[in-house]
Amino acid sequence: MSKLRVAVLGAKGRIGSAAVKAVEDAEDMELVAALGRHDSLDVLTSSGAQVAVELTTPDSVMTNLEYCVANGIHAVVGTTGWSEERLATLDGWLKTSPSTGVLIAPNFSIGAVLTMKFAQIAAPYFESVEVVELHHPHKVDAPSGTAQRTAQLIAEARRAAGSAPMPDATATALEGARGADVEGVPVHAIRLRGLLAHQEVLLGGEGETLTVRHDSLHHSSFMPGVLLGVRRVVDAPGLTFGLEHFLDLG
């Protein structure tokens, strides 16, 4: 069986360098290109890459994906910064290249994907739900892509269940004290030396609380998800948002 030809963009970064090694170590894959910020995207076509793993920055990801889609190169994307507008633009590009697949995974770790799922299931059963994400201090975006997606899933589940607005008597507050408002769900971002990527979903009801916590302690936690994404995206044309769809948790 021929090996999947894989390129990594952002190859010198924290997660990108781990992805380079994971692809090199995967028996069914061949690393054909490892691109940094100043490398030409034409290396993707000249190397014959079938799948690009996009792990750069929110300011680079759209240009890279436009090139990939225009050249029929599937993409597995871990980079954050996804708005409705960006997703619509990407969807438009994909319509012009209908056999190309793009997976956007707010988080590649199985524990984080399950945290989102558990939060979504639990959210309608509690009066209050808040999300706290905790990351290393080099992270450029806040709140994390994972926390934003978690909050959206919580909000969606509560809307579908007809949940009442969450109780909150705050009348005065310092700006930011109640976190960012993501579709009505408060999201708090901590940046702390020593951390990698962590999240707590706090749920509160009459006389009880439930906390769902996940900790990524090493970038290796993301690699099985990256490799699964590469294997599955070649047979998944169009846009897939969330690794849960490739784990049959969707």
Ligand SMILES: NC(=O)c1ccc[n+]([C@@H]2O[C@H](COP(=O)([O-])OP(=O)(O)OC[C@H]3O[C@@H](n4cnc5c(N)ncnc54)[C@H](O)[C@@H]3O)[C@@H](O)[C@H]2O)c1
């Ligand atoms: N989905 C997940 O599971 C997951 C996990 C970890 C990190 N991330 C996300 O991945 C992204 C990268 O995180 P990081 O901690 O590795 O950051 P990082 O700053 O260590 O790495 C980013 C790398 O991309 C390079 N780069 C920037 N523009 C580029 C371009 N146009 N072409 C090629 N390379 C380019 C930078 O020079 C840098 O080396 C962030 O958005 C982060 O939130 C996602």
Ligand SMILES: O=C(O)C1=N[C@H](C(=O)O)CCC1
């Ligand atoms: O280290 C980061 O940066 C991470 N980014 C993703 C996010 O914003 O959710 C996933 C976790 C690690």
